[in-house]
Amino acid sequence: MRHVIRNEHIPVLLQPVLQYLDPQAGESYLDLTAGYGGHARAVLECTKAPEQATLVDRDANAIAALTGFAKQGAMLVQGDFLSVSQQLVAAGRQFDIILADLGVSSPHLDNAARGFAFGQDGPLDMRMDQTQTLDAATVVNTYSADDLARIIKTYGEEPRAKTIAQAIVAGRPFHSTVALAETIRSVMPKGSKTHPATRTFQALRIAVNDELELLRASLPLWMQLLKPGGRLGVISFHSLEDRIVKQAFAEVAGDRYDAEALPLTKGAVTADDTELVFNPRARSAKLRAVVKK
Ligand SMILES: C[S@@+](CC[C@H](N)C(=O)[O-])C[C@H]1O[C@@H](n2cnc3c(N)ncnc32)[C@H](O)[C@@H]1O
Incomplete structure (x- = not known):
């Protein structure tokens, strides 16, 4: 990496x-x-x-x-x-x-090791304060499908939140940003102008950092x-x-x-x-x- x-x-x-x-x-x-x-x-x-x-x-x-x-x-x-x-x-x-x-x-976005970006591979971190215990890997790998869907819908305003949450639960554990982004891409309609994981990454970041x-x-x-x-x-x-x-x-x-x-x-x-x-x-x-x- x-x-x-x-x-x-x-x-x-x-x-x-x-x-x-x-x-x-x-x-x-x-x-x-x-x-x-x-x-x-x-x-x-x-x-x-x-x-x-x-x-x-x-x-x-x-x-x-x-x-x-x-x-x-x-x-x-x-x-x-x-x-x-x-x-x-x-x-x-x-x-x-x-x-x-x-x-x-x-x-934050340019340093792949901080895990905020889906464009470069990095760990699922997303903590602004790295002494905090909650990171994106914990959210992605341990939260229920309902909780993930709520986070993705509320903080990402993502219409396909439920589908994405189910794909995450089926595909976990996830350890890297690119693996997560690719799973999200696989259940999203083709041809969108922005990366299909954009809203989900925003949602996870907002949740991790409250x-x-x-x-x-x-x-x-x-x-x-x-x-x-x-x-x-x-x-x-x-x-x-x-x-x-x-x-x-x-x-x-x-x-x-x-x-x-x-x-x-x-x-x-x-x-x-x-x-x-x-x-x-x-x-x-x-x-x-x-x-x-
Ligand atoms: C957009 S950057 C600020 C850039 C700054 N104005 C400059 O010109 O360099 C946002 C910064 O706020 C920090 N930050 C975000 N939320 C925070 C919070 N709740 N408490 C303290 N710092 C926070 C982030 O760690 C990041 O360094």
Whole structure:
């Protein structure tokens, strides 16, 4: 098995993030998904206050790649953004700018050993935090057909979830991404534009990392972590995430006299053609932002 590892991640929607979150000199910054520091670097160039920055990621490789920021005074925290947000709220912390750029990074997808991609063969892992016990192999090889079908339908919005779940149960145990993807392909109609395993892989990844529940539970805490006048931006990559962000922002920044915040973006901001040329991963990215009153 050949593993190709690249460690490049181009930050998506960087110009809109700077435009809507509008970082000013001296302001504090909380990056909940700091990844490889692309957004953080650009924001800190504006705030010029790395000692006022807290950079969070649940992936140890990302945290290791951020040590340059720690040398400039930023605080690095490895952990999922829900538990880190709970700790920051308990400590009474508040920030001028908060950003969550959800999902996986390019190094996750490009490094076959992390098991996120069906294009290159790797173990069925998909954990963003590799100290976590639940991995994709456990889900695929031990969950019932009903539970697999529910996960694939709910988190992948896959119409053929039941058929795929039955094929998985019949073909297991699975140990590699390509073997799983080929089994899925074998029960799917031919001729689809995207790989027939795309939705199932998305579903497994969301289940393994509990992505939607963490997001849903974290959004109210992020409002508490904003100073008055502070700006919160969230970048999502698929409709399930975006729906949660849209609903949460409608609640806090809806058209009511007692709303806690005001919307900064009208609808969701997406990448322009220029960005898509050099970063096709931005294709499905959506930014929504609010400012606390
Ligand atoms: C899209 S990347 C962020 C890239 C970053 N904005 C940059 O410019 O380099 C998403 C990052 O968020 C991390 N992540 C995803 N969900 C998380 C969570 N619930 N808690 C903490 N980190 C998370 C992933 O490990 C990944 O490194």
